[in-house]
Amino acid sequence: MSELSTTINVIGIGLPRTGTSSLKTALEILLCQPCYHIIEMITKNHYDIDRWQKLLNEARKTNSNEMMIHNGLSEILNGYASVTDIPACGFYRELMTVYPNSKFVLTIRDKNDWLSSLRQTILPKTSHSHTLVVDKVKHILGLDARFVKMAFDSLTFAFRKGEIDFDDDTVLLKCFDEYNELVVENVPPSRLLIYKLGDGWKPLCKFLNVNVPRCIPYPHVSDRNETQKRVDVLKEIGIL
Structure with missing residues (x-):
């Protein structure tokens, strides 16, 4: 492999469960460089969980420190040529500034299929409160509590909401549509590929x-198999 990249060339800004794992593999094949994906925090850079959480906390402030956010993104993504999935997708506006020559890929799918996939894997439906949703997902996937909080905060930030009822299908479908619409409105057409x-x-x-x-x-990454692999990795490194 060639020397590791010092800039991001391609930014995948599709939401989780829209083929982001497959896009990661595809970009690594095409660019011959690593692609940052949320799994990096499980398999390699565990300390990135806190780094992303810090950026999310700052970004949600009324008067956020843009320079701090930009520098933080650059530091986390240093050594990668591309990035996809949460938490990065929610920072697409900031990433447009940090990487002015980058291109953006919005992965999409039928919204009802997306919701079904979400419920079957990373966000099973429950009648309990948000706190118990986090606990349930942690129990099912065996994920570190900090990781789970960061993931939920990443979705909330991407959807530009203060709070979200993750148990409400109608709310999630609306968030899905609004997110994709905002991406199309904000990213210049010359820099954006809508990839189905x-x-x-x-x-x-x-x-x-x-x-x-x-x-x-x-690539067609089997997301269910990937989820099991992540659980196995967590067991190996002692998080689970």
């Missing part, structure tokens, strides 16, 4: 001006 789950290599490669990989199918 299942589109394959062609639109992505054309957008990035790279050749379509020969004899390599577009």
Whole structure:
């Protein structure tokens, strides 16, 4: 592999469960450089949990310190050529400034399929309060409490909400639509690719001006298998 990148070239700003794990693998194939994904905090950089939480706390302030946020993003993403999934996707406005030459990929899918996938994996429905939702997800996935809080805060920040009833399907579907609409409104068309789950290599490669990989199918990461792998990793490193 070539020398590690010092700048981000591609930013995946699709929400979780829209093919972000597959996009991570695809970008690593195309760019021959690592792509930052939320799994990095589980498998490699555990200390990033607190670093992202600090940025989220600052970003939600009325008079946030933009320079602190920009510097924090740059520090966390140093050594990567691309990034996708939460927490980064919620910072797409800031990332446009930090990386003015970067391109953005908004992964999308049918919103009802998205909600179904969300409920079956990372956000199972419960009739309890938000606090108990966090505890339930922690129990199911075996995730560190700090990680779970950071993940929920990342979604809340991405949706630009003060609080969210994560148990309400209607609320989540509305948040999904509003998030995608705001991305399209705020990211210049010349810098944005709207990538539908299942589109394959062609639109992505054309957008990035790279050749379509020969004899390599577009990655299709099994999210359920990935979730189990993450649980196994947590057990190995002693978090679970």
